[in-house]
Amino acid sequence: MLPTEKTGLAEKYNVALPRYTSYPTMPFWNVAAFNTNDWKQSIKQSFSESNAMEGMSLYIHLPFCKNLCTYCGCNTRITKNHAVEQPYIKALMLEWTMYLNLFEKKPLIREIHLGGGTPTFFSAAHLKILLYAILLNTEIHPDAHFSFEAHPANTSEEHLQVLYDLGFRRLSLGIQDFDLNVQRIINREQSFEQVQQVTLAARKIGYTSINFDLIYGLPLQTVTGLTRTIEMVSELMPDRIAFYSYAHVPWLKPGQRSFTEQHLPDAAAKKALHQTGRDLLNSFGYLEIGMDHFALPADELFTAMNNGKLYRNFMGYTDQHTQLLIGLGVSAISDSGYAFAQNVKTVEEYLELVANGKFPVFKGHLLTRDDLIIRKHVQNIMCKGKTSWNHHLEPCLSLFAGLERLEILANDGLIELNSRGLKVTSIGNGYLRNICMAIDARLWAQRPDTQLFSMAI
Structure with a gap:
């Protein structure tokens, strides 16, 4: 426990709440007011405003996995059939062509991220075909950053070389935990030697940023086991580490019912895991970035935070901001800056819609003026640890309705609050989600009857 933290604070703020990769969060989108024509218009407007200078980002969802990792909250399709x-890939190309037809000129690509699922489920040859097609009618921004997620057990040197040749310099490996008992119960087994082999091969080829994903709060996880995992990770010193809280949402992800709450650490034990992990990462030279992320001092993510250029979107934290983010593939989410849209969630429906020349979007949200104001403040809290407002230039009753809730946080030492804004304290850095929730006007206006989100701890 931090030395100045009030007793019982963790228990008080251990509530179900969003992770705030967007505002409004998806359960509170006004789906009824959304239609595909409005979405297309918002894409055109955003592209016209932002493409020439900052470019755009692409997220490509590759959902297939050979095995089901039972902790996973992603939209996946389990199969061993590589057919x-x-x-x-054909469907992804068709969907991208639909977006290209909306643009007045060649898009300037600033970021590409391959997520999943398991992108390295796909052969290196097929990934090459896909990315050649995506990049064919585009221009590449001089500061472009391309990244992909990979499973250490199936990532080959061919994968690494092919993607490197296409401009990829960032690699993210899903580790979660090296404890064999934890790996077995979550059905995610990979050895340290496999992780080491991929990491060293990537560095030899020329990758400049390697991230490891670790999770705390997994079933059967112990402080001793997590300590050993982080010590093993420190032998390879990845540039970044995402240290996530396990989100137990079995009502959304039935695979999580393969174990029970009895296998999970309670709130106190999970808090101890989190604190142990943070302390160890700090001891190995990693610096905390926003929420759940750590980076070495030379990493661009840390530089972005210091320069006030850290940004958070549906892909997590990034050191670059583009107004327009297009998500391709099943369940992918897009953000035009004025609207959000999500694709259909089943592979079959996605393939059918795209084959018939229809945008595979099935729901979305058009941001209101108040949404845009609150979104800005949520971004500032999550990325800068502070935000400010002006009552006269920024009249927003929805925002100021949250001031009473913010005062409670200030009394508990999580923020410093005045009439012009707030600043997150060192204690409050561990409660960023709670701070954002205080100004989440849509959540407070539509308090859900059932639990929608994972717990804070």
Whole structure:
């Protein structure tokens, strides 16, 4: 426990709340007011405003996995049949063509991220075909950053080389935990030697940023086991580490019912895991970035935070901001700056819609004026640890309705609050989600009857 933290603070703020990769968060989107034509218009407007200078980002969702990792909250399709690769790649190309037809000129690509699922489920040859097609009618921003997620057990040197040749310099490996008992119960087994082999091969090829994903709060996880995991990670010193809280949402992800709450650490034990992990990462030279992320001092993510250029979107934290983010593939989410849209969630429906020339979007949200104001403050809290407002230039009753809730946080030492804004304290850095929730006007206006989100701890 931090030395100045009030007793019982963790228990008080251990509530179900969003992770704030967007505002409004998805359960509070006004789906009824959304339609595909409005979405297309918002894309055109955003592209016209932002493409020439900052470019755009692409997220490509590759959902296939060989095995089900039972902790996973992502939209995946479990199969060992690699014949699914070519039809899915064809559909991605068709969807991208639909977006290209909305643009007045060639898009300037600033970021590409391949997520999943398991992107390295796809053969290196098929990934090459896909990315050649995506990049064919585009221009590449001089500061472009391309990244992909990979499973250490199936990532080959061919994958690494092919993607490097296409401009990828960032690699993210899903580790979670090296404790064999934890790996077995979550059905995610990979050895330290496999992780080491991929990491060293990537560095030899020329990758400049390697991230490891770790999770605390997993079933059967112990402080001793997590300590050993982080010590093993320190032998390889990845540039970044995402240290996530396990989100137990079995009502959304039935695979999580393969274990029970009895296998999970309670709130106090999970808090101890979190604190142990943070302390160890700090001891190995990693510096905390926003929420759940750590980086070495030379990493661009840390530089972005210091320069006030850290940004958070549906892909997490990034050191670059683009107004326009297009998500391709099943369940992918897009952000035009004025609207959000999500694609359909099943592979079959996605393939059918795209084959018939229809945008595979099935729901979305058009941001209101108040949404845009609160979104800015949520971004500032999550990325800068502070935000400010002006009552006269920024009249927003929805925002100021949260001032009473913010005062409670100030009394507990999580923020410093005045009439012009707030600043997150060192204690409050561990409660960023709670601070954002205080000004989440849509959540407070539509308090859910059932639990929608994972617990804070």
